[in-house]
Amino acid sequence: MINTQSQHNSHPNWLVGSPTKVQVAAALWMGSIGLLILGLQPILLGAMFTEARLNLDELALVATAELITIGIGSVVFGLALSTRHLKLKSAVMMLLIAGLNQSMFYAHTPHKILGIRAVTGLIEGGAVAVAMELIARSRHAEFVGGLFVTLQTVAQSLLALLFALWVIPHFGSNGGFSALAIVGIASLALAALVPSYYGDLPKQAGSAGGVLSLKAIISLLVIVLLIMGLGAIWAFLEPIGAQNGIDGKTVGVMLSASLAVQVVAALVATSVAQRLNYRAALAGCGLIVIGSAAVLSQKPSLAVCWVAVILLGSIWTFIVPFFVALTLDADPKRDTVLLVPAATLTGAAMGPLAASVFIVDGNVGPVLPFSSSVALGSMVLLMVFILIARRRPVTLRT
Template structure:
């Protein structure tokens, strides 16, 4: 996986290659830069709205298109472009992303802003794919995925606090995007530590490729429908809070605390990944999300609203490492695992649109009902996945057991 000799992580930690710890850290940070915007959108886009540079509808369109573009960029980078020349590719993506951040700060029209954020999403998706490619080559993808999530969400928390408390009050939305561009430029310092290329997945695993098979499609559908709920719920969190007699300031505080809880969810997944079966973890996450959706549907008091929102934040990232494992079980070639970010982002982007169609004329109370429906579908799809896995287990468990044995 690397083109230079040196002491690295134990070879058994990888199905191919032997990256050094410093290279792993550089890869995970580079991928995290591509996802920083997901935690900062409420602050940065809210600042654009406060500066009267965009209307609410234009903000919603910009946020949706950027998430869809991140998904598209990650797919193109992971499945179309070869996993070589990582340093030049990362350098190009970081420079383009920084330039688009600067242009966003100075853009004069909503249409230009929307276009710039869409292009930024493509670059961000490419950075995400660099990290996803590495995670897919680990024999313990749940653990490395959990570390990746903890790193990116922790960075989102710190940067969100700096932007909200210092940068945006002094310099407005332009200052916020310029700060993000400067951080992107600073992240070029990680590029020399990246591996030069990733080694190819072993042919023995490629022979079992099932990226277009029913197991792979079911695993992605489970992920997509779960994040339909996440996207819909989070987009309508403030009006749901108003229905429960909470102020906008209180809902904003809940969203900020929920971001920290997401870090806890990702960290917990990292700690327990070897002791918790992926099927149990995914099922428990769906059940937790169902409980939260039912509480929101009941128009809860303040305490229960806090609980439901924080529970949603917890399962949001706790489930991700186990979703990665599910896709690897479905497709041992691990190409389906590279599509996990795309499935999540598409679900999160489309969820608000689906909820909006349902709420037309019915009010925000229909949003939790939409979420409940999506989660029930996700649970049924998970059951179908498990049944198919049980039928093919004699042919499919050897690869997974080999991975687990290597990581022991």
Template sequence: MQPGNGDWLVGSPTGLELAAALWLGSVGLLILGLQPVLLGALYTEGHVSGDELALVATAEMVAIAIGSAVVAMLLSARNMRWKSAVLLVLLAIANVWTAHALSPGMLITARAAAGLAEGGLVAIATELIARSRRAERIGGYFVTMQTLAQCALALLAALYVIPAAGSAGGFNLLAIVCVASLVVAWIVPDEYADLPKEENFANVLTVASMTALSCVFCYFMFFGAVWAFLEPIGGQFGIDGRTVGLIVSTSLAVQVMGAMTATLFEARIDYRIAITAIGVVAMVSSLVLASGPGLTAFWVAALVMGFILLFIVPYQIRLAITADETRTAVLLVPAAQLFGLAVGPIAASLLIDGKDFRPVPEFAAASAVASVALLGLFILATRRRGATA
């Protein structure tokens, strides 16, 4: 990559090179859309119990977060084609390993290994996004592409692959996507030009950066808590599992709409207003679920949550850029999001009393409030930083 042009701080990737990098990141996050289908198949086939299923899901989420942070922070942005190819091969192997795993322990280990490779692929995309002058807009393209891919693959797996070949077929399908994507790996820029200032951990260990990343973490903790327990929450209020499954499937399409809408409007709305408004909507939606809603209210609350999930992402990217102009903090936004998705269900589960799942959406509402409160602290920190400067 050569010195930057008007659209890039450094470098000047072509549209095809950018699309290739975003696709590789999307491959790393395909599991987010497929987890309910694939893990549900593992549970139905008797490979894991309910508790073991949660451990498999959590292990992979945490590993993706760790993988994205490690690759973004510790490895240089050189030889990206080879790194992309190696990560795709490792992920393909982990998916095939999962398909043949016979015990819960092996499944947890295989999905944790897959998560590390998936996180590395996410970093391939976020490293390039961080170098754009319009990182928020490209972040919107990224979440749109990944969600469309998740929708298509979830539909293929649920309707054709899993009925014919079981959960093993679903994981083998992911492996095939990885191998096919090796062609794309040779399109990404081989080197990402260095950002104007050196990337290092010190840029993240500031009040502004830590508050911004904590704001992101709490927001995704809200969503992770509700989504993991949506079926038992619905069941408590007389909504059957099949209907909840339809709501989850519909939500994926609504998430695409949210991502596309954010891409169109990200430049017209101040990130502080957007994050605050979305936090309020998240709180209200969670309280609706805690209030014993009827079927219509349950549908509306769940779909609203699906819409705002990805709508907020471009604004969170802007938040991280404002916190750290060297853009090191931006590289850790996916890690903060994924840690939130992983911690939310675990934290909420500690509040469940028998078969009463009301504390889960109540916890989610508190997480949304915490996210908005942290935004307020961030605004105060940045004002103080500006006054000091």
């Protein structure tokens, strides 16, 4: 049932409801809590590997499982559950995330670690849905999406620095998960500031939108393939650097520098998202992935490698608001925008997994043409989407 407020809302910034800036910030923080693990996984899983809690194969499985379940959780919570009683739901999710992170103290086998992280991912996905549901109701969804990316990136960067310099060296992996539990408990205060109810999105008369429409499916495939190409290079950056004569320490410095660049990229994307056409932004990012893969395959100089890594790192956060714009264009009903995190996480998980099939005897060279191929596939689908999109106007964009 669509409520009267949804049908007649005239707020300049919201299709339905009128959340305050504090409420918006609280909702976006809930989603940021759900995605904190993305920036901390390398540190936490690396610590568990060092402590012999996981071997390399188990580490990869745990990382992939949590990424996938975050995506699943965001879809289930976003499409199957209502946006009523959000204060209570947010508080429960923060408590569950805190409890599951603290329970890592008692995960003494790889199977228990895998189980806990998979369940945690489902709840984290629910927290992401709290933010995405709000973004879907904004008349300026690209801008609010950019704010979301900026907030989560800053939080990940600050916590990654704290974990690397103090938490992990002094308290190990369990200390890191305890720190995440503390963050979850502290976030209960902000959960109380989330709107109790977002309101139902207005229906579009005569709209053929929806997540099962051809345009929506193509838009999601564009996202998955582009992130697959990016993720494949990113996951194997250290061995790729080694084949180009760059030692692991230098690659580590490059990756650390890219975190700072990602914060800047998120800020830039937020400021230009409403002025820069998403088609141009996505095409540009796709060309960067393809070009960087080509450059890295030619044994470039250290300076050129630096440029390629910084450009690739910036895509992670710069591109998200334009994914939002793409899915809004694909689906006027705004259901598809809720699937952006799931599509992004699926691509991030599938990229390294699919690329690993082509690695033989430790030679990571084939990863680069694989990355170029899937990124090119994303660009082809983007062109198909543009051709299809010209057939009818989008009715909900303002």
